[in-house]
Structures are given as C-alpha cells and as structure tokens.
Amino acid sequence: MPFMSLKFNLQKRVKLAQGLWMLYWLAVIVGIIIFSLGIFFKIELRKRSEIMDNNESHLVPNLLILLGMLSCGLNAFGGKLCHESLDPQKFSKMKPMLKPYMLLSCGFNALLLLLVLLCFLMQFAVYLTLAEGLKNAIRFYKDTDTPGRCFMKRTLDMTQIEFRCCGNNNFRDWFEVQWISNRYLDMSNDVVKDRVLSNVEGKYLMDSVPFSCCNPGSPRPCIQHHLTNNSAHYDYDHRIEELNIWNRGCHQAVFSYYSSIMNSIGALLICTIILEVRLHTGLHHRPLQPVGM
Amino acid sequence: MAVGKITFTKTEREKLAEVLWLLNWISVVTGAILFGLGLFLKIEIQKWQEVMSEQGILYVPHMLITTGLAACGINYLGSKICLDCADTNKFLRWKLVMMPYIVCTFFFTACVLAGALMCYSVRSQLEESLYLGLRNTMRFYKDTDTPGRCYLKKTLDLLQIQFQCCGNADYRDWFQIQWVSNRYLDMTDSAVVDRVRSNVDGKYLMDSVPFSCCSTLSSRPCIQHNLSNPAAHAHYDEQSQQLNLWRRGCQQALLDHYTGIMQSIGLTVLLIWLFEVLLVLTGVRYLQTAMENVIRLGDPESESEGWILENSLAETACYNFNIIKNLGKCYQVDDDPNINVPTAAADREVPSHQVRVNVAS
Numbered sequence: 001m002p003f004m005s006l007k008f009n010l011q012k013r014v015k016l017a018q019g020l021w022m023l024y025w026l027a028v029i030v031g032i033i034i035f036s037l038g039i040f041f042k043i044e045l046r047k048r049s050e051i052m053d054n055n056e057s058h059l060v061p062n063l064l065i066l067l068g069m070l071s072c073g074l075n076a077f078g079g080k081l082c083h084e085s086l087d088p089q090k091f092s093k094m095k096p097m098l099k100p101y102m103l104l105s106c107g108f109n110a111l112l113l114l115l116v117l118l119c120f121l122m123q124f125a126v127y128l129t130l131a132e133g134l135k136n137a138i139r140f141y142k143d144t145d146t147p148g149r150c151f152m153k154r155t156l157d158m159t160q161i162e163f164r165c166c167g168n169n170n171f172r173d174w175f176e177v178q179w180i181s182n183r184y185l186d187m188s189n190d191v192v193k194d195r196v197l198s199n200v201e202g203k204y205l206m207d208s209v210p211f212s213c214c215n216p217g218s219p220r221p222c223i224q225h226h227l228t229n230n231s232a233h234y235d236y237d238h239r240i241e242e243l244n245i246w247n248r249g250c251h252q253a254v255f256s257y258y259s260s261i262m263n264s265i266g267a268l269l270i271c272t273i274i275l276e277v278r279l280h281t282g283l284h285h286r287p288l289q290p291v292g293m
Numbered sequence: 294m295a296v297g298k299i300t301f302t303k304t305e306r307e308k309l310a311e312v313l314w315l316l317n318w319i320s321v322v323t324g325a326i327l328f329g330l331g332l333f334l335k336i337e338i339q340k341w342q343e344v345m346s347e348q349g350i351l352y353v354p355h356m357l358i359t360t361g362l363a364a365c366g367i368n369y370l371g372s373k374i375c376l377d378c379a380d381t382n383k384f385l386r387w388k389l390v391m392m393p394y395i396v397c398t399f400f401f402t403a404c405v406l407a408g409a410l411m412c413y414s415v416r417s418q419l420e421e422s423l424y425l426g427l428r429n430t431m432r433f434y435k436d437t438d439t440p441g442r443c444y445l446k447k448t449l450d451l452l453q454i455q456f457q458c459c460g461n462a463d464y465r466d467w468f469q470i471q472w473v474s475n476r477y478l479d480m481t482d483s484a485v486v487d488r489v490r491s492n493v494d495g496k497y498l499m500d501s502v503p504f505s506c507c508s509t510l511s512s513r514p515c516i517q518h519n520l521s522n523p524a525a526h527a528h529y530d531e532q533s534q535q536l537n538l539w540r541r542g543c544q545q546a547l548l549d550h551y552t553g554i555m556q557s558i559g560l561t562v563l564l565i566w567l568f569e570v571l572l573v574l575t576g577v578r579y580l581q582t583a584m585e586n587v588i589r590l591g592d593p594e595s596e597s598e599g600w601i602l603e604n605s606l607a608e609t610a611c612y613n614f615n616i617i618k619n620l621g622k623c624y625q626v627d628d629d630p631n632i633n634v635p636t637a638a639a640d641r642e643v644p645s646h647q648v649r650v651n652v653a654s
Binding site: 144145150153154157158161179180181183184185186210211212214216217219220221222224233234235 | 437438446451454472474476477478479507510512517527
C-alpha cells in the first residue's frame with residue numbers, strides 16, 4: 001500500500017510539472033505579444049506626433065517593451081526550473097536560485113500592476129496633449145513655407161480623411177483661424193481687402209472648411225464655402241444638413257482611437273498578471289517536495 | 294528503351310516512400326496556400342467590383358480556389374499511398390489506384406500551370422472592363438437618388454481618395470459629364486440656364502472636379518473650380534497646378550494595383566507548380582514503377598528498376614493513341630481466340646470409341 005501511494009504521487013507530480021512547464025511557455029508567448037504591442041503603440045504615437053505638438057509621452061510603450069522582454073526571460077527561466085525539478089540531482093543544483101527568482105517574479109508582478117494603472121491614467125495626458133496639439137495644427141495649417149511646419153497641412157488633411165473628423169471640437173474651429181496663406185490671396189481685390197480690414201488682427205477669416213472635411217457619403221457635391229449662408233447655395237439649410245461635412249471633432253475621434261488601444265492593452269496586462277500569479281503559486285508549492293524523493 | 298531508368302535497392306525504395314510522404318504533406322500545405330491566394334484575389338476584386346463593367350476576371354480566383362482544394366485532397370491521398378508503399382504487401386492494396394492517381398496528379402498540375410498563366414494574361418480584359426466601368430460610374434456619380442446607383446458617388450470618392458487618382462484617364466474627364474445633379478441646380482438663375490442651353494445635350498458642364506480629386510500633397514488649399522482658367526486664381530503658377538489635383542487616372546491606378554497583385558500570385562503559383570512536377574509527380578512515378586517491378590520479379594528484397602516511361606516517348610504516344618482509337622470500336626470477330634469459328638477441318642466427324650467400364654460385381 002505505501003508503495004502504491006508513492007507511485008500515485010509521483011505520477012501526479014510529473015503531470016503537474018508538465019502542466020506548469022506548458023503554462024510557462026504560454027507566458028513566454030504572452031511576453032512576446034506584450035513586446036510587440038509596445039512596439040505597435042510606439043509606432044502609432046510616432047505617426048501622429050505632429051498633431052500632438054511632438055511632446056507626447058512615450059512612457060507606456062517603453063515600459064511595455066521593457067516588461068515584455070523581462071517577461072520572456074523570467075518565464076523561460078521558470079520553465080527551465082520546472083523541467084529540472086523532475087530530476088533530483090539537477091534540482092538540488094537549482095535550489096539556491098529559487099528564492100531570488102521568486103523575489104524577482106514578485107517585483108515583476110508589481111511592475112505589471114503599475115503599468116496597468118499607467119495605461120488607464122495616461123489617457124488623461126493623451127487627451128490634454130491632443131487638445132493642445134490640434135489647436136496648434138489648425139493654426140499652422142497655412143504655413144506650408146515655414147520650416148518645421150511645412151507638412152502640417154498634409155498631416156492634418158490625412159488625419160481628417162482617415163478619422164472622418166473636422167476641426168478640433170467641430171468644424172466651426174476652422175472659422176476662427178486663417179487657413180489660407182496670404183501668398184494665395186489676391187490683395188488687390190476689394191472683397192479680400194474688406195474682409196482683412198474688418199478683422200481686429202488683420203486675419204482673413206471665412207465660414208469655409210478645407211476639402212478634407214468633406215463627407216464622401218453625402219448625396220450632393222460637397223459644400224465647403226459659405227457654410228452658414230443658406231442663400232449662397234440652392235436648397236441648403238445648414239441647421240439640418242448633416243451629411244455634407246464630418247460632424248465629429250478630430251479631438252474626440254483620435255482620442256477614442258488611442259483610448260481603445262490603451263484599454264485593450266490594460267485588459268491584456270490584467271490577464272497576464274492573473275496568469276503570472278497562478279504560475280508562481282504553482283512553482284512555490286512544488287519545490288517543497290521534489291519529484292523522485 | 295525506358296525514359297529515365299534508375300535502379301532502386303530495398304532501402305532506397307523505403308527511403309523514397311518516406312521522402313514522398315513528407316513531400317505530399319508539404320504539397321497539402323501549398324494547396325492550402327493556393328486556396329488562400331485565390332480567396333484573397335476574389336475579395337480584392339469584389340472590393341471594387343462596382344467600378345468594373347463585368348466580373349469576367351473572376352474566373353482566375355475561382356480556378357485557383359478549386360485547384361487549391363483539389364491539391365489538398367489529391368496530396369492527402371498521395372501521402373497515405375506513399376506511406377503504404379514502403380511495404381510490398383501494403384502496396385498491393387493500392388496497386389489499382391496508383392495509375393489513376395498519377396494521371397489525376399498530372400492533370401491537376403496542368404491546371405495549376407494554367408492558373409499561373411491566366412494570372413499574366415488577364416491584363417487586357419481587365420483594362421477594358423475598368424475603362425467601361427469607370428466611365429459608367431462617373432456618368433452615374435450624380436444619381437444618388439436612383440435605386441441601384443445611390444452608392445456610386447461614395448464608392449468613386451473613396452476610390453479617388455484611396456488610390457490618389459482622378460477621373461478615368463485624366464482629371465479632364467470630369468469636364469465632359471454633368472456630375473452635379475439637377476436637384477441641386479437653381480434653374481431660375483440665368484447663369485445656370487445659359488450654361489445648360491449652350492450645351493447640345495442640355496447638360497450642365499463645368500471645368501470643375503469633385504473634392505475627392507484634391508491632392509493632400511498640395512501646399513495651397515485645393516482649387517476645384519475654374520480649372521481651365523489659371524488666371525482666375527491668385528498666384529496659380531505651373532508648380533501649383535501640378536500639385537493641386539491627383540494627376541494619375543483611376544483606370545491606370547487600379548490596373549497597376551491589380552496587375553501587381555496578380556503578378557505576385559502568378560509567380561508563387563509557378564513556383565508551386567515547379568515543386569509539384571519536379572519533386573512530387575516524378576517521385577511518385579518512380580515509386581510506382583519500382584514497386585510494380587518488385588512484384589513482377591517476385592522477391593521483395595531484390596533491386597528493381599524505376600522509370601518515367603516504359604518505352605520511348607514516341608512509342609508510348611503511339612500506344613496510347615491506339616488505345617484511344619480502339620475504345621470506340623465494336624467487338625471484332627476475327628480477333629477473339631475464344632470463339633469457336635467453324636473451319637473446313639471441323640466438318641469431319643470423329644468416330645466414337647467404346648470405352649470399357651469394369652463394374653465390380
């Protein structure tokens with residue numbers, strides 16, 4: 001009878017060790033996924049850094065990359081530990097490394113928790129940076145001849161087309177800035193001169209929007225100019241016209257995109273924490289009675 | 294004299310069978326790749342099917358899809374056969390299936406080659422289809438209230454934005470059609486009425502383009518109207534004109550896009566065909582002939598010969614041609630030796646002898 005019970009324990013332990021080893025390698029794959037998500041997020045932030053004034057914070061993607069690599073290393077080592085616990089000779093060599101490894105894993109889990117909190121809190125920073133950045137982008141739209149700002153027009157046009165949005169909060173933001181450069185205005189024209197003089201700061205303001213605000217789904221050709229003047233266009237009422245240009249502001253559109261990325265990363269990190277805790281409790285209980293003894 | 298004769302020892306035969314088993318599994322994977330490529334091409338064509346006048350080029354992805362599925366099935370069967378071929382007893386099970394299987398593989402590789410060649414030959418048909426389709430789409434651009442055409446405006450706008458193109462061949466194609474619907478024209482305005490009357494067909498034509506033709510690379514806000522008259526705009530010089538709108542025609546843009554995709558797919562399919570013919574088909578033929586010769590010799594341990602064709606190419610062609618010629622022929626009396634045809638010698642009667650039978654009393 002005692003022999004039988006030992007044998008049962010041995011089989012069960014081997015099975016447990018194998019299951020744990022597979023979970024460790026699953027954790028390594030999750031670590032690789034976290035690493036690649038960090039790179040993806042960094043690239044997405046870089047792509048649109050021009051509309052965020054080039055001072056967006058790269059803290060979250062950098063931490064993701066670091067923790068992804070750390071996770072791969074730690075979990076690979078944990079898997080090796082599991083594998084060697086099946087052999088009593090190798091296990092006795094490994095035993096002194098166990099305690100520092102467990103401490104490192106606890107530290108790693110704490111870092112993961114911190115990163116989850118950052119994922120949800122840094123969204124406020126992104127919100128504020130976007131508001132400021134878009135305001136400046138609209139102001140510098142016309143400065144295609146100023147070094148450092150010559151691609152602002154292209155970036156903002158492509159953003160409005162891609163995210164299907166217009167202006168910062170809505171299309172009326174374009175009414176408050178001069179988005180046509182003086183180079184392309186005929187200053188000898190009386191209408192132009194009147195409009196410039198009627199404004200306190202000497203800006204050429206109009207109730208028009210750039211072409212990138214146009215909605216392709218509109219049944220009529222796009223009306224870009226004299227948007228608030230119903231009589232300028234046949235059969236047009238600006239209060240009920242909804243499909244002509246995009247109604248959403250780019251601030252809300254771009255922020256909801258980044259917000260969804262950060263929320264998904266946060267959810268994945270929570271799952272990773274649960275997996276890691278499960279692995280470490282498993283490893284903690286195992287080495288007290290190694291297989292074969 | 295046999296074509297490509299090689300002698301195989303027993304171990305060589307077994308090794309060949311194992312290698313062919315692996316190659317057949319790889320072919321199942323390449324068959325799945327063929328299927329995936331066909332599906333991808335079908336989806337790409339259907340994405341912009343509204344700007345094509347006919348869906349004729351869909352036969353290319355359909356061919357790839359069916360060939361891919363056939364590849365998976367035939368090569369899965371092949372892997373089972375090849376695994377059993379290592380052992381002479383198990384081979385006997387498959388003996389009758391081997392020849393049909395090889396013939397099927399030969400025809401299916403011919404289909405793969407046809408699929409690859411189709412990918413390269415479809416360009417002129419695509420060009421014609423795109424030209425007619427885009428012309429019609431531009432004509433119906435304004436008909437957003439006609440059922441069946443209400444989404445053509447959105448499709449064409451998105452096409453011009455995504456592929457960075459304008460019009461069919463050039464942006465000037467928009468000057469020749471009325472792309473503003475009469476619903477949005479003020480017919481009481483004398484300028485509008487003049488313009489409509491001055492045109493033979495009563496169409497409202499202008500030298501303007503839709504907003505989707507505007508280039509995002511331009512350094513000045515987009516100029517859409519009065520394009521034939523550069524003096525109407527302030528400082529509208531040659532360089533501004535070049536960057537203002539997309540210069541490429543949408544027919545050329547789409548043609549380049551699809552030709553690029555189909556050339557890559559065609560190259561991949563050609564490589565798969567080479568792999569199938571040179572490795573799998575040849576290997577299976579050698580294995581089949583080697584195993585049949587072993588059975589003919591009677592000794593499973595002995596060496597046997599394998600070949601691609603038993604006789605030279607000309608003799609095999611003649612032989613097969615004769616088989617096909619005789620397939621339709623009716624039963625011939627002269628040829629069959631089993632029929633008792635009465636001849637002159639049979640007229641003589643053979644006398645019967647008495648046979649003594651000893652009966653035990």
